[in-house]
Amino acid sequence: MSSLLQYLAVVVLFLCPVGILLVDNWRWMIGLLGLQYIGVLSLVSVSWPLEIAVVKLVAGWMAAAILILTYVNLPTAAAEPQISINLPRRFFKGFTAFLIGLSVYSLQAVALRWFLGATTQQALGGLLLLGLGLLQLGLSREVIRIVIGLLTVISGFEVLYATLEASVLMTGLLAILNIGIAFVGAYLLLASYLEDTS
Amino acid sequence: MNTPTLWIILPLLLSGIFLFLLNRQRILKWTGTIISLTLAGLAAVLPINQLFNFLFWELRVSEEMLIYGRRFVLSDPDRPIVILVFVLCAFWFLILDPKNDPIQVIPLGLAGTVLILTAYAVEPIFYGALFFAFLALIDVVLLSPPGNKPTRGVMRFLIFQILGILFILFAAWLASWIDLNTGDQLLFVRSLVILALGFSFLLAIFPFTSWIPMVTEMNHPFLAGYVLSTYLVGVFLFGLRFVTEAGWFDQNISIQGALQIAGIIMLCYGGGLAIVSKHLGRMMAAVVISDIGRSLLAISLFLSGFPLFFSLVIIQSIAIGVWSLSLSHLRKVVRSLSFDDVIGAARQWPIISLGILAGYFTLAGLPLLAGFPIFWVLGSSLRMYPSWMVLWFVFGSIGLIIGGLRTLAVLTKNSGEEAVLILGSSFYRAVIVTITAVLILLGLFPQVLFSLTQIITNLLLEL
Known part of the structure; x- marks a missing residue:
C-alpha cells in the first residue's frame, strides 16, 4: 500500500476517535467506530495479506452492528438522552486529544525502536488509537463510551501487534474478543431493563 | 479422547x-x-x-x-x-x-x-492471557445480574483486565526477542517491566486496586466473593505457570524483590483499609487485598513457598465462601451492609454472624483459626529478609485484626432488639456451622492442610 494511503489511514485513525470523544449521539459514535475499522484494516494490511487483515474489519463491523441493534432495542428515553451542548467540556476533550496526538507524533521515533518491523504510519496509527482509547476510558462513565474506548484500545494494539505476530489462532481470538466486548456492552446497556426470569 | x-x-x-x-x-x-x-x-x-x-x-x-x-x-x-x-x-x-x-x-x-x-x-502460555479476557467478560456479566445497572467497580474491573491482558501479550512478544538477541539486558528489563504491569492490572496490585472495594461494596456479596476468589486464583495459577515455563525460578533472574515489595504493599493496604472501613463489603475487600499480598509473598519464597500458596488458596476460598454466603443472607434483612445498618446483627442472627466473623477472622489470621498457621509460617519465612519487611507484615496483619474487632463490636452491640431470629434455610445454616468447624479444625491441625499442599506442589513441579 502506498505511503500516502497509509498516512490517510493515520488521519482517519486520529479523526474518528476524536470525533467519538466529542459527539453525544450514539449513531455518530458507532458510525465513526465503523469508519475507524477501515483505517485499522488499511494499516494491518501492510503487514498481513488482505484476506486475513479483513478479519479485523469484519469483527469490528460486527461489534458496531451489535451496538447499533442494542440501541435500536433500547427504550426511547434511554437511547436518546437529553443532550446539552457543553462547549467547555468539548473544548477540554478536544484539546486533550490534540495533546495526545502531539505526544504520539513526537514519540514516533522511540515507538519505532520498540515495535521493530512496524512502519512509521503503523506506529503512529496504533499509538494514536491506544492513546485516544485510553483518554476515552479515563473520561467516561457511560457503558457505551467505555465499550467503544476498549474497542479503540484493542484496535490500536492490533495494529501494532500485527507487525509482530501473524498467528491464525491469535487473530481469531482477538476477533472474538472484539465481538465479545460488544456483546457484553450490549448486555450491560440492556441489563437494567431486563427482568430476572430465573 | x-x-x-x-x-x-x-x-x-x-x-x-x-x-x-x-x-x-x-x-x-x-x-x-x-x-x-x-x-x-x-x-x-x-x-x-x-x-x-x-x-x-x-x-x-x-x-x-x-x-x-x-x-x-x-x-x-x-x-x-x-x-x-x-x-x-x-x-x-x-x-x-x-x-x-x-x-x-x-x-x-x-x-x-x-x-x-x-x-x-x-x-505457548502467553495465549492464556486472552482467555482471561473472556473470563473477565463472563465475570462482568455475572456481576451485573438482570434488573441491575452495571456498577462503576464492574466497569473499572473490565477496563483494568483488558489493559492487563494487552500488556502481557506485548511483554511475551518482547520476551521472545530475548532468545534472538541473547544478552540484551535493555530488552529483557523492558519485557519484565511490561509483564509486571500486565500482572499488576490482572491481580489488582497497587495502584490498580480500586475496583476491588468498589465491587465488594456495590455488588451482590455472593457474586463479589465468587468472582474475586475464582478470578484471582485463576490469575495466580496462570502467573505461576507463566514464570515456571519461562524458567525464571531456575535462572538467575530476580523477581523476588519485586514480588515481596508488591506483597507487603498489598498486605498493608488491606490492613489499612480494614482499620478505616465502615462497610462489611469493604471489609471483604480488605481481606481479599491482603490475601493477594500474602500470596505474592508466598510465591516469592519459590519452592518453599508453593505449599503455603496452595494452602492460602484453599483457606481463602473456604473463608470467602462462608463470608459471602452469610453476607448474602444478612443483606436480605438489613437496609445495607454498612456498619450503621448491621448494629446488633449477631444478637438477632447468631449463625449468620458466626459465618461472617469466622470467615473474616480466618483471613485476618486470628490464632486457632485456619489462616493463622499459614500466616505464621509465612511470617517466619520472611525472617531471612530485611527486617522492615517483617515489620510491615506484622503491621498489615494487626490492621486486619483491628478491623475484625471493629466488626465484632458492631455486630454484637446492643441495638435494643434481643429476639433471636432464624434466617436462611436449615441447610445453609448447617453449611455455615460446618464450614466454621472446618476452619477451626484446620487451625488446630494445620499439618493436614500442609501435607496436602506439599503433595500438590510435588506433583505440579514433578519433584
Whole structure:
C-alpha cells in the first residue's frame, strides 16, 4: 500500500476517535467506530495479506452492528438522552486529544525502536488509537463510551501487534474478543431493563 | 479422547446447556455441583496416556489437543490444578443459595472454570492471557445480574483486565526477542517491566486496586466473593505457570524483590483499609487485598513457598465462601451492609454472624483459626529478609485484626432488639456451622492442610 494511503489511514485513525470523544449521539459514535475499522484494516494490511487483515474489519463491523441493534432495542428515553451542548467540556476533550496526538507524533521515533518491523504510519496509527482509547476510558462513565474506548484500545494494539505476530489462532481470538466486548456492552446497556426470569 | 476435551470442551458444552435451565434452580445447583465433583474425581483417577479398559472398550486418553497449530495440554503433573479448580467450583455451587443468589453463577461459573483451565493449558502460555479476557467478560456479566445497572467497580474491573491482558501479550512478544538477541539486558528489563504491569492490572496490585472495594461494596456479596476468589486464583495459577515455563525460578533472574515489595504493599493496604472501613463489603475487600499480598509473598519464597500458596488458596476460598454466603443472607434483612445498618446483627442472627466473623477472622489470621498457621509460617519465612519487611507484615496483619474487632463490636452491640431470629434455610445454616468447624479444625491441625499442599506442589513441579 502506498505511503500516502497509509498516512490517510493515520488521519482517519486520529479523526474518528476524536470525533467519538466529542459527539453525544450514539449513531455518530458507532458510525465513526465503523469508519475507524477501515483505517485499522488499511494499516494491518501492510503487514498481513488482505484476506486475513479483513478479519479485523469484519469483527469490528460486527461489534458496531451489535451496538447499533442494542440501541435500536433500547427504550426511547434511554437511547436518546437529553443532550446539552457543553462547549467547555468539548473544548477540554478536544484539546486533550490534540495533546495526545502531539505526544504520539513526537514519540514516533522511540515507538519505532520498540515495535521493530512496524512502519512509521503503523506506529503512529496504533499509538494514536491506544492513546485516544485510553483518554476515552479515563473520561467516561457511560457503558457505551467505555465499550467503544476498549474497542479503540484493542484496535490500536492490533495494529501494532500485527507487525509482530501473524498467528491464525491469535487473530481469531482477538476477533472474538472484539465481538465479545460488544456483546457484553450490549448486555450491560440492556441489563437494567431486563427482568430476572430465573 | 484427550484431556482438554474432557476438562475443557465437555464442561463448556454443559455450561451452554445449563443456560437453558435457569428456571430449574435446584436441579441446576445440584447438577452443577455433581458435575464439577465428577470432573475433579476423574482428574484424580483417570490414567493419562495409558491404555485402560472401560466397560467393553479399550481406551486411551491423550494429554493434548491441537487447534490451529497451538497445543492445549493437560498432562499428569497438571492433575492437582484440575482437581483444585473443579473442587473450588463445586464448593461455590454447593454453598450457593438459589433463593438469595443469582443462579447464573452455575453456567457462567462452570464456563469461567473452563477458561481458567484453558489459559493454563495453552502453549505457548502467553495465549492464556486472552482467555482471561473472556473470563473477565463472563465475570462482568455475572456481576451485573438482570434488573441491575452495571456498577462503576464492574466497569473499572473490565477496563483494568483488558489493559492487563494487552500488556502481557506485548511483554511475551518482547520476551521472545530475548532468545534472538541473547544478552540484551535493555530488552529483557523492558519485557519484565511490561509483564509486571500486565500482572499488576490482572491481580489488582497497587495502584490498580480500586475496583476491588468498589465491587465488594456495590455488588451482590455472593457474586463479589465468587468472582474475586475464582478470578484471582485463576490469575495466580496462570502467573505461576507463566514464570515456571519461562524458567525464571531456575535462572538467575530476580523477581523476588519485586514480588515481596508488591506483597507487603498489598498486605498493608488491606490492613489499612480494614482499620478505616465502615462497610462489611469493604471489609471483604480488605481481606481479599491482603490475601493477594500474602500470596505474592508466598510465591516469592519459590519452592518453599508453593505449599503455603496452595494452602492460602484453599483457606481463602473456604473463608470467602462462608463470608459471602452469610453476607448474602444478612443483606436480605438489613437496609445495607454498612456498619450503621448491621448494629446488633449477631444478637438477632447468631449463625449468620458466626459465618461472617469466622470467615473474616480466618483471613485476618486470628490464632486457632485456619489462616493463622499459614500466616505464621509465612511470617517466619520472611525472617531471612530485611527486617522492615517483617515489620510491615506484622503491621498489615494487626490492621486486619483491628478491623475484625471493629466488626465484632458492631455486630454484637446492643441495638435494643434481643429476639433471636432464624434466617436462611436449615441447610445453609448447617453449611455455615460446618464450614466454621472446618476452619477451626484446620487451625488446630494445620499439618493436614500442609501435607496436602506439599503433595500438590510435588506433583505440579514433578519433584
